[in-house]
Amino acid sequence: MYKTNDTPGAGNYECLTCKSNLITLKDGEKIPECSTPNCKGDIWARVYNN
Numbered sequence: 458m459y460k461t462n463d464t465p466g467a468g469n470y471e472c473l474t475c476k477s478n479l480i481t482l483k484d485g486e487k488i489p490e491c492s493t494p495n496c497k498g499d500i501w502a503r504v505y506n507n
């Protein structure tokens with residue numbers, strides 16, 4: 458589990474609050490605040506594609 462402003466490395470991450478916002482980060486990028494309206498979630502989990 459990761460939080461907003463963590464830098465977990467390249468990969469896909471899903472907001473665990475709304476479960477409808479999937480983001481893709483590059484190495485060194487910080488996790489943003491969830492952009493889903495009225496969510497503002499800050500807990501994220503890595504999503505594996507396979």
Ligand SMILES: [Zn+2]
Pocket residue numbers: 472473474475476477478491492493496497498
């Ligand atoms: Zn969210």
